[in-house]
Structure formats: structure tokens, C-alpha cells
Amino acid sequence: MLSRVAERIYWMNRQIERAENTARILGVTSNMVLFGTPETREQTLLAPLTITDSAERYFQGKKPVTLQGLVDFLALDADNPSSIFSCLRMARENAHAVRWQITSEMWEALNATWIEMRRVRRVDLAGAGATKFFDWVKERSHLFRGVTYGTIMRGEAFNFSRLGTFLERADNTARILDVKYHVRLPSVKDVGGALDYYQWTALLRSVSSFETYRALYRDQIYPIKVAQLLILERRMPRSLCACFEQLTQAMERLQGQHDRAARRLAGEIYVRLTNADIEEIFQGGLHEYLTDCIADMSELAVRIQRAYLGTA
Amino acid sequence: MERRPKYDEMRAADGKVRPHFGPIAQWLAQTPAKRVAEKRREADLLFHRVGITFAVYGDAHGAEQGAERLIPFDTIPRIIPKAEWDQLAKGLKQRVEALNRFLHDIYHGQEILKAGAIPPEQVLKNAAFQKEMCGIELPNLVYSNIAGIDLVRHSDGKYYVLEDNLRTPSGVSYMIENRKMMMRLFPELFERQTVLPVEHYPSLLLETLRAAAPARVRDPVVVVLTPGQYNSAYFEHAFLAQQMGVELVEGADLFTRDNAVYMRTTSGRQRVDVIYRRLDDAYLDPLAFNKDSMLGVPGLFAAYQMGNIALANAVGTGVADDKSTYPYVPEMIRFYLKEEPILANVPTWRCGKPKDLAHVMEHLAELVVKEVQGSGGYGMLVGPAASKAELGEFRKRLKANPGNYIAQPTLSLSTCPTFVRRGFAPRHVDLRPYVLSGREVKLVPGGLTRVALKEGSLVVNSSQGGGTKDTWVVE
Numbered sequence: 001m002l003s004r005v006a007e008r009i010y011w012m013n014r015q016i017e018r019a020e021n022t023a024r025i026l027g028v029t030s031n032m033v034l035f036g037t038p039e040t041r042e043q044t045l046l047a048p049l050t051i052t053d054s055a056e057r058y059f060q061g062k063k064p065v066t067l068q069g070l071v072d073f074l075a076l077d078a079d080n081p082s083s084i085f086s087c088l089r090m091a092r093e094n095a096h097a098v099r100w101q102i103t104s105e106m107w108e109a110l111n112a113t114w115i116e117m118r119r120v121r122r123v124d125l126a127g128a129g130a131t132k133f134f135d136w137v138k139e140r141s142h143l144f145r146g147v148t149y150g151t152i153m154r155g156e157a158f159n160f161s162r163l164g165t166f167l168e169r170a171d172n173t174a175r176i177l178d179v180k181y182h183v184r185l186p187s188v189k190d191v192g193g194a195l196d197y198y199q200w201t202a203l204l205r206s207v208s209s210f211e212t213y214r215a216l217y218r219d220q221i222y223p224i225k226v227a228q229l230l231i232l233e234r235r236m237p238r239s240l241c242a243c244f245e246q247l248t249q250a251m252e253r254l255q256g257q258h259d260r261a262a263r264r265l266a267g268e269i270y271v272r273l274t275n276a277d278i279e280e281i282f283q284g285g286l287h288e289y290l291t292d293c294i295a296d297m298s299e300l301a302v303r304i305q306r307a308y309l310g311t312a
Numbered sequence: 313m314e315r316r317p318k319y320d321e322m323r324a325a326d327g328k329v330r331p332h333f334g335p336i337a338q339w340l341a342q343t344p345a346k347r348v349a350e351k352r353r354e355a356d357l358l359f360h361r362v363g364i365t366f367a368v369y370g371d372a373h374g375a376e377q378g379a380e381r382l383i384p385f386d387t388i389p390r391i392i393p394k395a396e397w398d399q400l401a402k403g404l405k406q407r408v409e410a411l412n413r414f415l416h417d418i419y420h421g422q423e424i425l426k427a428g429a430i431p432p433e434q435v436l437k438n439a440a441f442q443k444e445m446c447g448i449e450l451p452n453l454v455y456s457n458i459a460g461i462d463l464v465r466h467s468d469g470k471y472y473v474l475e476d477n478l479r480t481p482s483g484v485s486y487m488i489e490n491r492k493m494m495m496r497l498f499p500e501l502f503e504r505q506t507v508l509p510v511e512h513y514p515s516l517l518l519e520t521l522r523a524a525a526p527a528r529v530r531d532p533v534v535v536v537l538t539p540g541q542y543n544s545a546y547f548e549h550a551f552l553a554q555q556m557g558v559e560l561v562e563g564a565d566l567f568t569r570d571n572a573v574y575m576r577t578t579s580g581r582q583r584v585d586v587i588y589r590r591l592d593d594a595y596l597d598p599l600a601f602n603k604d605s606m607l608g609v610p611g612l613f614a615a616y617q618m619g620n621i622a623l624a625n626a627v628g629t630g631v632a633d634d635k636s637t638y639p640y641v642p643e644m645i646r647f648y649l650k651e652e653p654i655l656a657n658v659p660t661w662r663c664g665k666p667k668d669l670a671h672v673m674e675h676l677a678e679l680v681v682k683e684v685q686g687s688g689g690y691g692m693l694v695g696p697a698a699s700k701a702e703l704g705e706f707r708k709r710l711k712a713n714p715g716n717y718i719a720q721p722t723l724s725l726s727t728c729p730t731f732v733r734r735g736f737a738p739r740h741v742d743l744r745p746y747v748l749s750g751r752e753v754k755l756v757p758g759g760l761t762r763v764a765l766k767e768g769s770l771v772v773n774s775s776q777g778g779g780t781k782d783t784w785v786v787e
Contacts, residue, residue: 002565006578097541100554115360156578256579308578 013164020141170243262303384779403654415455440630465726514555523750568611664715757785
């Protein structure tokens, strides 16, 4: 497969996954602000900016942190390269460039999504409209992934689409979990209280794993178990471990002689995840562990680019 | 505008429906306008979803580079009886064969110039004549592997060749997509008549391209080279690559080493043997032609000269489809094939000749004037439709550079029923069949029918608001 084509496919999958994750985060956030005090409300609103690593850009605009401002910025802002709007635009752009290498169903899914996205106006996202919009983004992402999985030939295009999807998803899960480090409760006595419960529940819901948690642990929501689920549980499709299982498998299927550095790093991360112990992770500090994970993943992205996608 | 008797594809002069249009005329009379309008909206939606769009050059409103538009699709087919088509096909094969012979000749022995059938300066001083092509041997002696010949039908009922497109003719994807759309929207129409298929065009094209491969290669690797996704015909490049099952490459995907051409892939480099290039000569290779071209492949022309790569179409075909060469095509047919042309040319004045120029100046308001190198309906004047100011402006241009223009009488293009806001009405059409030359010359029955949607308009180009129709050759 042409390197340029692989690069486009890899990115269109990252972009769609990113749009979905941003919609998930915003969806949970707009629900969360209904709980808590004014101080916690502000913390809640800051979380999406932290997760998407875009706080600096947001504050450049000197806008106050409000839900509406956040939705404008992360969902609709054409100038914000990681907004849902921009992700859907770029994904469609990438698909347009390689539409002969993807199936017509994949192209049609992304093209129709973009045509609809362009019609969305700010007023459509006011009040209850926001939830509807986030659900729509999630559905379009599900549709695209399903269409991809159900129609594309099992070859390099498939492999690079999986690489893009799971690297983006793993990165997002790590960032979502890490946000609990940033969102502090008003005081120590609130730990384990109602607010804390809602925060952990919201976190689980944002990665569609509230039901999974209940089914697996049949227990109250404990931070350590949430972390276990989101990092190490390979049966949970958005956990780091599950993502890396898919990632390493896709990399092993790639053909030809390559620079081994990318595959080696992916393998190392996967092995570490399968052997890790959640108690040990907590002893070393969850935040420190996740920070390392996020750094490893961005190094992996650099190596993937160099080994397969770079045009040089 | 001058009123002349017109030839209508559906109705004869006495108002009777021509037999091959019978089933469609019946269908038009029976189908409620509302249902047809519904179907048209459905077609629009489908075309948009599939993304069969057309980027328009220099669109002032295009906030994004190269705004995308839909080419209007008209749901009433243009129908040609098989016997008429067979005659057309014969004429097209003859013409393209002569044009390829001509191209081979002028880059080799130049016999036609020596014989005085064409003035040497017409060829040798032509900007599209590529000296570097002299002496290069091409497989099957074919230069224009893919040719699009524009035909119109005059009020006398005869077809005329309006122009030859021997460089990178486009539009064939619409021919195929229009058929697909018609079968999807109106399957019942195909039960009433036997319509000859056109869907095998991509496989004929692949066969043609493989036949162009350098002799050393047994299983040639074919690619389609596109200027990129902002090109007006990008959809077609992608479509054809996908239909043939070959890679669609951009210049940056290719590189040369030791005079061979390779593409960059995720598993290393891969050799390429045939390039179906949808890129003009000037942009192919910055080392050989336009040195500022970012679209081409450095070293490509050297590899081509060495016979290591095939280009379809060949470099330097423009000299034969130039509008100032056009008047000589009947001569070429007589010279190379010793046959009389089956298809007629439109009478043409070459403004470079003082006598012709004087005639053109005098009758400008009745004529169509075109740039010799122009295409896509840009830079042309339709005398009867032009304002006084436009005529004056064109006179100045003609005087400044007469050699750059040719003029032809305003043909009364035939009309075909077409859906308009209320019901349907006759609109002017042309026809572009595609002729493939490999080991032999082939074409699919049909082509692209373009239609001028504005009442009275004769300009059918999609860049100028024209639409398309499905073209049926019926048994």
C-alpha cells in the first residue's frame, strides 16, 4: 500500500475516534454540571479541556469557562483543530483523498456525516440539543467503525485503520482516567461521598463501562477497581490493555520489512499491561503511571509515522 | 438568436416520434410530473452522497480550495439506434487510427509534411509539438491510447466532429455512473428496450493500458497519476483506479532511480510500468518540462525516453488535437488510410490566415470563435449569443493574436427532451464517445451526452452550467 494512503487511513480513523471521545467527554460533562457546588462545577468544566490538552488554546480566547463556551470550542469551533467539527472535516478530507482504497460504504459514511455536520448550528446545541448532538456523533463513529469492519478487505488498509483507532482510543482512556487527578474534591471528607460517587460513575459512563463495572465487580464504585477496569481489563474494549492487544495484532499483520522500533515499543507496552498489578500501580501513583503511558503512546505515534507513513 | 430548423433526437420534423424513442415518449406521457420530480431529487441526493462532484476552477465563492459542485444529471436518456451507432463507431475508429498514425509520423519520418498534405509550420512551429519525442518508439505505435471525440448533430441530421481530445479527455466516469443511476431509478425502462452495456469500459481501459507496457514486462504494474484531490476531475481519477483495481498515485508517491520508476509503499518501493496520467505534459517532470511543477516526478521523462515506463497518453499528442490542426484531419485519413473520412468536419476558418481572418471579422456575430489551445468552453465566443461589447472585446483579441483562434459556423446542435422546471422541453446536446487504442481500437457503445440546460444555449460544458444524460445505444 502507498505510504501516503496508509497515512490518510490511519488519520481518518484517529480523527473519527477523537470526535467520538470528545463527544463522550462533553456528554458526561454537561450531565455532571448539574451536580455539585459552584466550585466543583468549575472543576468539572475544566476537565474536558485538560483531557483534550487544549486549555491553553481555550484561554487564549479569554472566554469564561461555561458549558456553552466549552461546547462551542470543542464541538463547533472550525479554528480548533481538535474540535468535533474539525475532526469530522479532516476525516472526510482524508477519505476523499483515498476513497478508492477504502470501500464506498466507508466513504459514504464519512461524507454523509460531514454534510450533516455542516448543517449543525450553534442553536441546535442549546439545552437538550447538545445531548442529541453528542449521541449523533457517537452513532456516526459507531457506524463508520462498523462499516469499516464489515466491508474492508483484511489487508493493509484494515491494519492501518485499526492502528489509528486503537492508538487514539488508548490515549483517550488514559487521559480520561487521569482527569480524576486534576478534578479535586472540595475537601478530604468528600472522598467516598455522593459527589465522588457521581464523578466516578460519570467517568465510567464516558467510556461506556458502567454496566461492565457492575457486571464484573458486583460492587460499589471504588477508584482502584475503576482503574483496574480501564487499564488492565482486557475484556473491556476501551481499556488500555484491550487497545494494545488490537494494536499489536494489527502491527504483526503488516507486511514487508520495516523499521522494528514501532513494533517493539507496542509489544513492550502490551506486555507491561498484561503483567501489571493495580495495587503496585497505585503505590507508585496512578497519575505518574498514566503520565508515563501517555508519553509512551506519543513516542509510539512518532515511530509509526517513521516506520510506515513518512514519505521521505 | 438566429432561428434555424433544428434536428430533434426524439421527434422528426413532422412531429412524429422516432421509433427508437417510442418507449421513452410513451413513458414521458404516462408518468406524472410529480413522480419524475421525486426521482430527480433522489438522484441528486444519491450523487451528493456518493460524492460524484466536479470541482470548478476559479470559483470565487469557493471558501475551500476548489469548491465542489454537482453536475446536473438529466433523467431522460439520449437514444441512438444501433445501426446509426455502428456507422459512428466505424468513423471514430477510422479517425483515431489516422490521428495516431499522424502522431507517429510527425515524430519520425514526417512523410505527411514532405508530401505537402499539411504545411510543415503547422506542425513544427506548434507549441504542443514536443521535439524530445522524435525517434521514441512506442508499443503498437499508439500515442493517444484514450481519445474523446466530441460530436454534434446538425440540422441536416448528420453528425460532425467538433473536436478531438487526445490528451487527457475526461467525463467517462459520468457515462458509467449515469447508467448506474438510470438503472437504479428507472429499472422498468430497461425492460422496454435492449440497451447495450457500457459498464465494461474500465476493463477495456485496463486492457488498453497493459498493452501499452514496455515489451520487457510480462505482468505490468499500472497506476493512475492524478494531480490530486483538488483537481476538477479527481472523482474520475479515483473512480477509474478503483474500477481497474490499480493504485491512484500523486507525483509525490513516485520516484525514479536509475531511470526506472517506483512508488513508495508501506512495505518499501515497488516498480511501476504503465502510468495512466491525468496530468498535462508540462507538469509531468520538473527536470524536462515546467521546472516549477510540484505535481510531477523528477526524472520521469528520462525513464520514458529509455523505454522503461509507458505513459498513456504519450507526451506530445496535443499537436494533433489542437484546433488549428483540426481542419487537416480529413487529409490525414486520406493520406494514411487511403480512405474517405466517414465522419465530417465542421468547416473551419483559421484566423492566422489573413483571408480567413477578414471573413471572421466580418461575420463575427454569426460565428463561434475558439482558442486553438482552449478547452472546457473557456475563452470562447458564441457570436449569436454575445453582446455588442463582448464582440468588440473579442475583435481586439483577434487582432492582437489571430493565430491563436479558429472560427466555425454556429451549428444548430440537435435537441433532446430534457426535464425543465415545468415538464420537459428540448435542449441542445452533444456526444463524446471514448475511443481506446491498444493492440486494436475499441469503444463501448455510447459515450457522454452533455446537455445545455439553459434554453437556447449551445454551451454544454460542465464548467459552464451544462448537465449530462445517459446515452443509450438500443438494438
